[in-house]
Amino acid sequence: MAFGSRPAGSGKHRGSSRLSRKTAGYAGIAALATTGVVGTIAAPAFAADNGGNNHSQDNTLGAVVVADELPGDIAEQADSQQRAAEHAAAKAQAEADARQQAAEAKRLAEAKAKAEREAAERAAREEERKRLNTFVAPVDGSYVSTQYHAGGGMWSSGSHTGIDFHADEGTSVHAVGAGVVVEAGWGGAYGNNVVIKHNDGTYTQYGHMLRLNVSVGQQVTAGQQIGLSGSTGNSSGPHLHFEARTGAKYGSDINPLAYLRSHGVDL
Template identity: 85%
Template structure:
């Protein structure tokens, strides 16, 4: 039928009012050209009392069909918009979570780097502290050299070096260590012996008084006593020895020892 066919392909039609107007216009045109009249003529001839509603029913069916199609298209478009909105919202939430996760990762990485830097700094500070050595007397000089000969020493030679010092001068630990002897040492008078972290020992003799005790931890430059002339001594000074062991006879060159630890003499 001329008014029953529709163009192929899916497209969004005009508004329902426009479609209704077009439907009515189409029916009117067909009626004017006589198409409706010719098609409906047998029905009018058969029963004149029942043919008045047929054109109206056909026209109503076309309009209802157009309305239904429009409603379906509107609903589909609304659902499409809702789906697109939901997808956009979900994507935005996913992007926000990703940004938050990345920010957290960066913050954790920064905190870790700061901790590691602090730990490295602490280790370096400890390393410096452990390897820092100073002279046992500030502003003094060596008055008697290592291995100097003479009858004053039972071994026939000097087992350490003497630092010039007036009585009561501050005597300092040359490096980090533990006091293993503090008290009377015979010919050494009042003396202190310290074991250092590298396994070496230092001795400080002829002290007038002691400031530390056995087992005490000492730091570089810490006062351990005051200089004097106790024991086998010809006058106030500091006798200083460097040793490989705690006992007498394990002495090594004190000047070379101090210089190897960065002390200028």
């Protein structure tokens, strides 16, 4: 028998090879993956062609699903972090604002306290100034009975060196202003007398008094009682002899009525 090549188309039809079937299977799986069908339909084909390698293919398909979900998870995490950062920033800003408000409140309270202290100090200084510079009449509710420089033989100088205030015996006599007592006792023709040096450097004298209530070196204030009126010394009757002077001694007298008026005393 002669052997030769088999004629084309003659003999038994041969089926597709195993490699061809695998290729077709893979193509089908790819098509299914493209359309989103990745469940039980694709799994048998992998199992039939791969003979137990379907686990690898399942991992591949799972990765595709996870990859689809990953961008959403990342975005949600980013949003959460952004919200947390904004919350922290808002909290920090609120705390900073609270500290600033507390500091401003403290500053205002300190400024108010300082202003109140300064106002109180000014008021105290003003009160002290008024106390030191306030003058009053030496006898309350009285009047001048003999004027300054009135002439007559009663006075050794030939004229009156002060003014006389009408005052019954025992009437309260006051220091006309704040100062220190530089003389208190018998003054010859002036009888019981007091001389006060005032804060402005001037002096006042109070003569013919019945009794003295102060002593030399004593500080007195305006309106303070220094004795009681009388008629001691060279006197024709109870009254208060009052002088204003530029010095402590006799002969430095100035107009006492003008002096009192210049210090705000209404006579």
